[in-house]
Amino acid sequence: MTLNLITKYQPSLNSSRGLNNYKLSSNENPLGTSKLIRRQLQINHVKLERYFNNISNKLVTNIANIYNLNKKQIVLGNGSDELLSLLCSAYLREGDEVIISEHGFLLYKTQVLVTHAVPVIIKDLNNKIDINNIVRSINIRTKMIFITIPTNPTGLFLTIREINQLSILLMPTNILLVLDMAYSEYVEDDRYSIKINTNISIVKTLSKIYGLASLRLGWMYSRKSITTLIEKIKSPFSINKIAQIAGPIAITDSQQYNLSRGFNMFWLVKIIVNLRKANFIISKSYANFVVIKFNKRVPILLIENYITSCNVNIRRMSEYKLFNNIRISVGSPSANIKLINHLKKLNKQRFVLVTHKTEEYTKQYWKC
Structure with a gap:
C-alpha cells in the first residue's frame, strides 16, 4: 500500500525544559511578531463565535500590490503546506511522476x-539542485517538479538564469514547475529573482520572516486555471480569523521586515565565520539557518546529545540523507x-571509543 511508504513527521530533538531553553530547530523568526500585530490583536473585539469571510481580500490586494501580481491568480492557504497538498490533489493522478531533489522538503514526498x-x-x-539531473529524469509520466529556493x-538556491532555463525547456510540455519560496525574503543576492511564466506556480508563507508560524498562513500564485481548481x-474556512487580521499587517510592516532581514544577515555571517574559524564544515546559506557537518568518526547521536544537554534544540539531518549533519536556525x-x-x-x-569485554558480552561506548 502506498501510504505505508510514508513515515510520520518527527519533531526536532528537545533539550531539557527550563527557562534557558533555546530553540534553534524550526527556522523561526527570533524577533517574534510585529508590534503592530500585537497591538491590533485585541481578542475581546474579535467575534470568535462567528464564521468569517473565507477570503481575506485585503491580504490578497496587499500581496498583489507588493509583488506586482494579478490578484485574481492568488490563493491563500493554511500555511504553504496546505497549498502544496492541494496542488498535488488537483494536478496528480495515480502513476504520475513528480521530480524532487534528494535534500528537498520531506513533505513533498508525503503529499x-x-x-x-x-x-x-x-x-x-x-x-544544490542539479538542473541537468532534473532534465534527465523527465519523461512522458512527469507532471510536476518541486523546487525549493x-x-x-x-x-542554497537556483539563480534566475537557471530557473528561466528550466521554465523555457518545460514550455512545450504540461509539466508544472512548483517553486516553494518559504525563505525567499532572506536572500540578499542579485541573482535571485523569479520571472513568473504560465508553467510556474510559486508558493510562499508568512511563517518565517513575518513571524506568523503559529497562525499558519501562506499564499500561492499560479495561472488562473490552476487557482480556480x-x-x-x-476548505472554505482553512484560514482562521486571527490570521486574516494579522496577515495584511505583517506583510505591509516594512520596518519589521527590514529589521528581521538585517538581523538575520548579521547573525548568519557571524555564526558561519566563527564556526569556520573553529574548523567546522559549513556551507554558505541564503536562508535563516545553516547546516554543520561533523567528523564521521564520531556518531552524530553523541554530538546531538551533547548539544541538547546544553539546552539548545537542533534539527537532525539524517532523514534528509545528510548524515553526520545538523541544522541550526539563527536565534536570539x-x-x-x-x-x-x-x-x-x-x-x-x-x-x-571504549571496548569493554567480558566472558558473556562485548560492550562499546564513546567516552570524552
Whole structure:
C-alpha cells in the first residue's frame, strides 16, 4: 500500500525544559511578531463565535500590490503546506511522476504519495539542485517538479538564469514547475529573482520572516486555471480569523521586515565565520539557518546529545540523507552566542571509543 511508504513527521530533538531553553530547530523568526500585530490583536473585539469571510481580500490586494501580481491568480492557504497538498490533489493522478531533489522538503514526498503518484528523487550536486539531473529524469509520466529556493535544509538556491532555463525547456510540455519560496525574503543576492511564466506556480508563507508560524498562513500564485481548481477543492474556512487580521499587517510592516532581514544577515555571517574559524564544515546559506557537518568518526547521536544537554534544540539531518549533519536556525543573540561557544568546546573534546569485554558480552561506548 502506498501510504505505508510514508513515515510520520518527527519533531526536532528537545533539550531539557527550563527557562534557558533555546530553540534553534524550526527556522523561526527570533524577533517574534510585529508590534503592530500585537497591538491590533485585541481578542475581546474579535467575534470568535462567528464564521468569517473565507477570503481575506485585503491580504490578497496587499500581496498583489507588493509583488506586482494579478490578484485574481492568488490563493491563500493554511500555511504553504496546505497549498502544496492541494496542488498535488488537483494536478496528480495515480502513476504520475513528480521530480524532487534528494535534500528537498520531506513533505513533498508525503503529499505525492498520498495521491498515489510516484516521487522521483534526483541527486543534488554539492548540496544544490542539479538542473541537468532534473532534465534527465523527465519523461512522458512527469507532471510536476518541486523546487525549493532557497532550499531547506542546505540554504542554497537556483539563480534566475537557471530557473528561466528550466521554465523555457518545460514550455512545450504540461509539466508544472512548483517553486516553494518559504525563505525567499532572506536572500540578499542579485541573482535571485523569479520571472513568473504560465508553467510556474510559486508558493510562499508568512511563517518565517513575518513571524506568523503559529497562525499558519501562506499564499500561492499560479495561472488562473490552476487557482480556480484549487479554490474549488479547498476548505472554505482553512484560514482562521486571527490570521486574516494579522496577515495584511505583517506583510505591509516594512520596518519589521527590514529589521528581521538585517538581523538575520548579521547573525548568519557571524555564526558561519566563527564556526569556520573553529574548523567546522559549513556551507554558505541564503536562508535563516545553516547546516554543520561533523567528523564521521564520531556518531552524530553523541554530538546531538551533547548539544541538547546544553539546552539548545537542533534539527537532525539524517532523514534528509545528510548524515553526520545538523541544522541550526539563527536565534536570539544569546542563543547564537551560546551555540557558538558550546560548539567550540565540543570541537576541542576528544572522544574515545571504549571496548569493554567480558566472558558473556562485548560492550562499546564513546567516552570524552
